[in-house]
Amino acid sequence: MSFFNPIMSDPQLAIPKRVQTDIARAVSQKLMGQGSKRYLFFMCFMLTGIILIGSTLYLLNAGNNANLYIILLWSIGLPIAGVIQAYIYLHFGYIPQLRRELHDRGYDICLNCSYVLTNLPSHQTDCPECGTQRTPITAH
């Protein structure tokens, strides 16, 4: 799973492999526990299906070269749709939830850009990477 998690495998955080697995599991569970997020991902998936199947049905009735266009549609459309869906899931779901989880577990990272904030002087109240206000670590 660490292949998908460059944030967790950051050597500055030094998170043991076993803990990384725990964190990844907790993030997935929390993400799927959020009804609105789950609904968003489901709607993206449904919309892609409706567009692809709808276009196929349209092309079937269009006549000439229908098979060629349908093959082109699926061989180009499906990978593009997959990349867009993966982006939506990671950008709006997994990555923000992962940052929140790491922060809750006492790893001092920026909630906006994942920059590791450990060893920064205490008077520095914003992230040096993106300028977002730091959220203090409460538990460890």
Ligand SMILES: [Zn+2]
């Ligand atoms: Zn930042």
